[in-house]
Every structure is written in structure tokens, then in C-alpha cells.
Amino acid sequence: MSSGRRPRYQLLDLLRGLAIIAMVVFHIAWDLYYFGYSDVDVTTVLGWVVFQKSILSSFLLLVGAGLVLAHGRGIRWxxxxxxxxxxxxxxxxxxxxxxWMFPDFFVFFGVLHAIALFSLMGLAFLRWPPWLLVVIGVAVIAANFLYNDPMFSSRELGWIGFWPSSPPTSDVVPIFPWFGVVLLGMAAMRLILTSPLGEDLGQFRSEEPLARGLAWMGRWSLPIYVLHQPLIIGVLWGLTQLQAPVLSPAVLSQSQDFVKSCTTACLGTGSDLARCDRYCGCAVEQVEVGNLWEAVAATNPTLEQNTQLRAIAQLCTAMADKAP
Known part of the structure; x- marks a missing residue:
């Protein structure tokens, strides 16, 4: 049975507004690269990668905090x-x-999918003590760095986590490690509400135009998130119809994308960059010579395809292990 409703916390709306602005900035940078108006690949440049992970962490911390605020006194079903x-x-x-836009890299478990599932999972932890939430949250995060298996790189299992290289998608937010961040947000809000900060947080109000604007964006962060990408992409697509980008198209070729994914997976096993370059260079050459792209892309390769891919892996492992 649920109890009375807590007042809305403007500070959390404000922080959520800042996070949605940051996400829009990141997506604009990604779209500019995708359409060839920028040569900065935000998925590989360290500063942009840290920026993106920070944005996602902020959203998920706020998801955990919001769960405690909304349902900590009783779940309002x-x-x-x-x-x-x-x-x-x-x-x-x-x-x-x-x-529709990227059939080979569509989003099967992105930010919104994760927030929906994590919100449901989080209900089971509402009454747990903060220290235990911290322990479990850290364990969920750490587990993803301590264990990985290539079988989790498929779309069928990629939503769980534990993959050495990302599944074929433009955005994925798996349970491991990201549900751990939600649990940390829940723990933090539980601690805040039992401290003097809880009352200060509830009473915080700012009538400054900037703060009110950010809070408004935080309250409407979901429709902003859903609508901003179609609008940005529509504008950039319209620009390409008027004038082609000055830069060369930024989208990776099939071979380049294979080498990029292969190198990421190889480095994830602890191999050095030089060995990974030798291995992946050999692998892409063998795949191209044998025209085995269908086997590489197959979610459930046939016995013959598995045999061909294993032969390439064995050959290229031997080549990579040779002294340069």
C-alpha cells in the first residue's frame, strides 16, 4: 500500500535537464561525423567517450534516486x-x-530500454540498506570488468553485458555494469533522505530563468530524448541534399568496421596493439579473399561457416604470434 506523494525536487529536475543538454550535444557531434561534416569519431576519441559515459552515468544515478523518491515510502503501482x-x-x-535507418546497427537495448528494465528491477531493492546497495552496485559494475565471453557479443545476449566487443548496434546499455550505477543512485538518495541534506534538497527552489529552464527540460526529458535525434538527423539530411559535405563520408566501410571491432575485441583479451594489428589485418584479408562476410555477420553460423572462421582464427593467431 502506498503513502503520500513527496514534493517534486527541483534540483533533480535541474540535474536531469543538464544531462539531457549534454546528451543532445553528444548526439549532434555523432550525427555530424556520421553525415561527413566532422572528422571527429566521438565513439573512439577518449574525451568524447568519457563525456558520453558520464552522461549515461548521470541519467542512471538519477533513475535510482528517482525510484527512491517516488516509491521509497511504498510502491505507487x-x-x-x-x-x-x-x-x-x-x-x-x-x-x-x-x-529503418540503420538495419545492421539498430538499437535493440538502448538507454530507454535499460531505464525501463532497471526501474522494474530496482523495485526489489527499495527497502535494502544503503550499505548493501553500495556493495551490490559495486559488485555489478566490477563483474563486467572481471569476466567476459564472446557469446555475449550477440544481440540475443548483448543486453546482459560481459561482452569483449560490442554487439552490432549503435547504442547498448547492458545490465552489467549499468544496473550497478542505478543501485548506487538508490543508495545515495536513501542516505540523503535520512540526513539534514534531505530537507535542504526538498526545499531547494530557484526562480532564476536558467534554473527554471533546466528544470523544465528535466521534467520533459523523455519527449526531448525521443524527438531530438529525428530533428537533428532531418536537418543534417536536408543539408546534404543542398550541398554535399566537404569531408569524405565518415561511415566506415565493411572492412574498416570489421578491423575496428576485431581490434577492440583483441585488445580486450590483453594482447598488445601490435599483435592485434597483425591478427586483425590477417583476418580481414582472409575474410575478403574467401568472401566470408555472410559468415562473419551470421548470428547463428552454420557448421561450414564455423569451420571456415575457426580456420581463419587459427591461421591469423599463428601469424600474429610471429615476431614482427
Whole structure:
């Protein structure tokens, strides 16, 4: 049975507004690269990668904090299921839209999918003591760095985590490690509410135009998230129809994308860059010579395809282990 509703915390809305602005900035940079208006690949440049991970961490910490605020005194099921249904619907729109635009790299478990599932999972931890939430949260995060297996690089299992290289998608937010961040957000809010900061947080109000604007964006962060990418992409696509980008198209060729994914997976095993360059250079050459792209892309390769790919792996491992 649920109890009274807490007042809305403007500071959390403000922080959520800052996070959505940061995400829009990141997506603009990604879109500029994708359409060939920028030569900065934000998925590989360290500063941009840290920026993106920080944005995602901020959102998930706020998801955990929001769960405690909304349901810490008792789960308000009607409100929860209404919000959960909206999240799932928006997540499916993202999947459909990205499948239409990028069928080979569509979003099957992105930010909205994760927030919906993590919100549901988080309900089970609402009454747990903060110290235990911290322990479990850190364990969930650490587990992803201590264990990996190539079988989790498929779309069927990629939403769990534990993959040495990302599944074929433009965005994925797996349970491991990211649910751990939600648990840390829950622990932090539990501690805040039992301290003098809890009252200060509830009473914080700013009438400054900037603060009110950010808080407004935080309250409407979901529709902003859903709508901003189609709008940005539409504008950039329109520009390409008026004038082609000055830069060469930024989208990787099939071979380049293979080498990039192969190198990431190889480095994840602890091999040095020189060995990974030799291995992946050999592998892409063998795949191209044998025209085995269908086998590489197959989710469930046939016995013959598996045999061909194993032969390439054995050959290229021997080549990579040779002294340069």
C-alpha cells in the first residue's frame, strides 16, 4: 500500500535537464561525423567517450534516486506502470526508427530500454540498506570488468553485458555494469533522505530563468530524448541534399568496421596493439579473399561457416604470434 506523494525536487529536475543538454550535444557531434561534416569519431576519441559515459552515468544515478523518491515510502503501482508503459513504448519507437535507418546497427537495448528494465528491477531493492546497495552496485559494475565471453557479443545476449566487443548496434546499455550505477543512485538518495541534506534538497527552489529552464527540460526529458535525434538527423539530411559535405563520408566501410571491432575485441583479451594489428589485418584479408562476410555477420553460423572462421582464427593467431 502506498503513502503520500513527496514534493517534486527541483534540483533533480535541474540535474536531469543538464544531462539531457549534454546528451543532445553528444548526439549532434555523432550525427555530424556520421553525415561527413566532422572528422571527429566521438565513439573512439577518449574525451568524447568519457563525456558520453558520464552522461549515461548521470541519467542512471538519477533513475535510482528517482525510484527512491517516488516509491521509497511504498510502491505507487498505478504511477509506476503508467511510466513503465510510456518508457517501453518510446523504447520500441527508438528500435523501429533505428532499424529503418540503420538495419545492421539498430538499437535493440538502448538507454530507454535499460531505464525501463532497471526501474522494474530496482523495485526489489527499495527497502535494502544503503550499505548493501553500495556493495551490490559495486559488485555489478566490477563483474563486467572481471569476466567476459564472446557469446555475449550477440544481440540475443548483448543486453546482459560481459561482452569483449560490442554487439552490432549503435547504442547498448547492458545490465552489467549499468544496473550497478542505478543501485548506487538508490543508495545515495536513501542516505540523503535520512540526513539534514534531505530537507535542504526538498526545499531547494530557484526562480532564476536558467534554473527554471533546466528544470523544465528535466521534467520533459523523455519527449526531448525521443524527438531530438529525428530533428537533428532531418536537418543534417536536408543539408546534404543542398550541398554535399566537404569531408569524405565518415561511415566506415565493411572492412574498416570489421578491423575496428576485431581490434577492440583483441585488445580486450590483453594482447598488445601490435599483435592485434597483425591478427586483425590477417583476418580481414582472409575474410575478403574467401568472401566470408555472410559468415562473419551470421548470428547463428552454420557448421561450414564455423569451420571456415575457426580456420581463419587459427591461421591469423599463428601469424600474429610471429615476431614482427
Amino acid at each position: 498505478n504511477m509506476f506502470w503508467r511510466r513503465f508503459g510510456i518508457l517501453v513504448g518510446c523504447a520500441l519507437l527508438v528500435t523501429a526508427g533505428t532499424y
